[in-house]
Amino acid sequence: RKEVEQDPGPFNVPEGATVAFNCTYSNSASQSFFWYRQDCRKEPKLLMSVYSSGNEDGRFTAQLNRASQYISLLIRDSKLSDSATYLCVVNTPRGSTLGRLYFGRGTQLTVWP
Amino acid sequence: DTEVTQTPKHLVMGMTNKKSLKCEQHMGHRAMYWYKQKAKKPPELMFVYSYEKLSINESVPSRFSPECPNSSLLNLHLHALQPEDSALYLCASSHDWSSYNEQFFGPGTRLTVL
Numbered sequence: 001r002k003e004v005e006q007d008p009g010p011f012n013v014p015e016g017a018t019v020a021f022n023c024t025y026s027n028s029a030s031q032s033f034f035w036y037r038q039d040c041r042k043e044p045k046l047l048m049s050v051y052s053s054g055n056e057d058g059r060f061t062a063q064l065n066r067a068s069q070y071i072s073l074l075i076r077d078s079k080l081s082d083s084a085t086y087l088c089v090v091n092t093p094r095g096s097t098l099g100r101l102y103f104g105r106g107t108q109l110t111v112w113p
Numbered sequence: 114d115t116e117v118t119q120t121p122k123h124l125v126m127g128m129t130n131k132k133s134l135k136c137e138q139h140m141g142h143r144a145m146y147w148y149k150q151k152a153k154k155p156p157e158l159m160f161v162y163s164y165e166k167l168s169i170n171e172s173v174p175s176r177f178s179p180e181c182p183n184s185s186l187l188n189l190h191l192h193a194l195q196p197e198d199s200a201l202y203l204c205a206s207s208h209d210w211s212s213y214n215e216q217f218f219g220p221g222t223r224l225t226v227l
Binding site (some may be wrong): 030031032034041042043044045046049087091092093098099100101103104105106 | 210
């Protein structure tokens with residue numbers, strides 16, 4: 001079973017739409033959770049960390065449900081510039097390994113005018 | 114400043130060449146990482162350095178040799194690579210090697226092996 005499962009999409013939405021991405025993780029010992037954004041042929045960039053209480057940054061809202069091992073990202077009022085691949089990322093200790101990032105396969109979003 | 118820099122941006126090399134990739138961060142981070150990313154795939158961890166010591170080698174072939182000269186610098190020495198090693202090589206850093214920290218990525222070196 002993969003550490004992080006994510007719907008690869010693609011999601012194609014019009015400008016102004018609301019779109020939601022989900023992912024699940026398999027290891028209950030995972031300790032921190034992130035959404036990264038990756039544009040074509042560029043590096044992953046941290047979009048936001050995800051907390052159990054939920055957190056919001058402008059048009060972006062992230063939620064974590066530890067009981068269900070489920071992470072979500074909601075984008076409201078989509079912009080053309082939101083077109084990218086969104087990576088669900090989990091940091092999990094493994095034995096003597098203090099922290100290791102596990103990446104979902106990424107969800108591709110295209111916002112059209 | 115959350116910047117990680119990498120040089121070169123692009124590299125084309127033959128299978129008999131020796132080259133090096135360089136990574137630098139000035140955020141005072143004590144953990145640095147090398148990842149390899151193929152098209153349409155997520156990054157794959159190669160090496161972890163914690164306080165300038167190699168802490169993880171994810172069974173990477175010996176033709177890839179990492180080096181951490183000091184806390185700000187990370188190199189990846191390449192020798193006798195194969196065409197299938199062509200990929201985007203990403204360097205990342207984090208405050209330390211714990212399971213609570215986000216990692217910040219450099220822009221990557223796009224490597225083509227002929």
